[in-house]
Amino acid sequence: MIQLFVFVTIMACKWKKQATTTPMDVPEPVREAIEKQICAELHAQYLYNAMGACMQAQNLPGMAYWMYDQAKEEEEHAFRLLEFLTLKGVPVRFLTNEKPEAEWWNDPIDAFKAALQHEKKVTAMINELDAKIRQYDAADPHLGIDKLLKWFHEEQQEEEESVGKTIEMLEKCRADGNPLQSVDKAIAKLRS
Numbered sequence: 326m327i328q329l330f331v332f333v334t335i336m337a338c339k340w341k342k343q344a345t346t347t348p349m350d351v352p353e354p355v356r357e358a359i360e361k362q363i364c365a366e367l368h369a370q371y372l373y374n375a376m377g378a379c380m381q382a383q384n385l386p387g388m389a390y391w392m393y394d395q396a397k398e399e400e401e402h403a404f405r406l407l408e409f410l411t412l413k414g415v416p417v418r419f420l421t422n423e424k425p426e427a428e429w430w431n432d433p434i435d436a437f438k439a440a441l442q443h444e445k446k447v448t449a450m451i452n453e454l455d456a457k458i459r460q461y462d463a464a465d466p467h468l469g470i471d472k473l474l475k476w477f478h479e480e481q482q483e484e485e486e487s488v489g490k491t492i493e494m495l496e497k498c499r500a501d502g503n504p505l506q507s508v509d510k511a512i513a514k515l516r517s
């Protein structure tokens with residue numbers, strides 16, 4: 326009897342993470358806009374991995390760690406959007422992704438500046454996504470779009486601040502006449 330109870334409890338926990346048996350009616354424009362954003366987040370993951378690889382090849386392990394860790398976060402962003410659809414029983418159509426904009430930055434400060442520009446571009450994309458799909462949440466709050474968008478707005482603000490702070494550290498280091506290697510470990514610690 327106890328074994329049966331344990332089995333039922335485990336299955337109930339697993340079931341909670343499964344999609345609903347009946348797909349929710351997610352409007353097509355919402356699905357399309359979210360699929361496009363999934364592609365953008367995975368592109369950001371690709372870009373940060375390219376930056377990480379560049380830093381690693383320049384013997385800057387701290388900055389490489391910063392970039393690789395950010396790449397993981399971008400993948401998490403993509404999954405947050407993916408699960409918004411899949412947990413409603415809606416499959417995801419993956420779009421063709423593009424190569425990173427560059428694969429080499431001679432100066433690590435330029436890589437972080439490119440990262441900041443990219444984050445600003447993504448912030449603009451989130452604003453567009455918001456403008457395009459919020460009307461559907463007003464029509465059906467059970468879709469949960471409002472909550473999802475709020476999370477992304479806050480995340481973008483945090484990411485822009487985080488990259489900006491790192492650029493400030495690097496520029497101060499250079500202005501003080503120190504090699505960028507001297508601040509490398511400190512940059513890794515910003516993410517712990």
Ligand SMILES: [Fe+2]
Pocket residue numbers: 366369398399402447
């Ligand atoms: Fe992101």
Ligand SMILES: [Fe+2]
Pocket residue numbers: 369399444447484
């Ligand atoms: Fe980002």
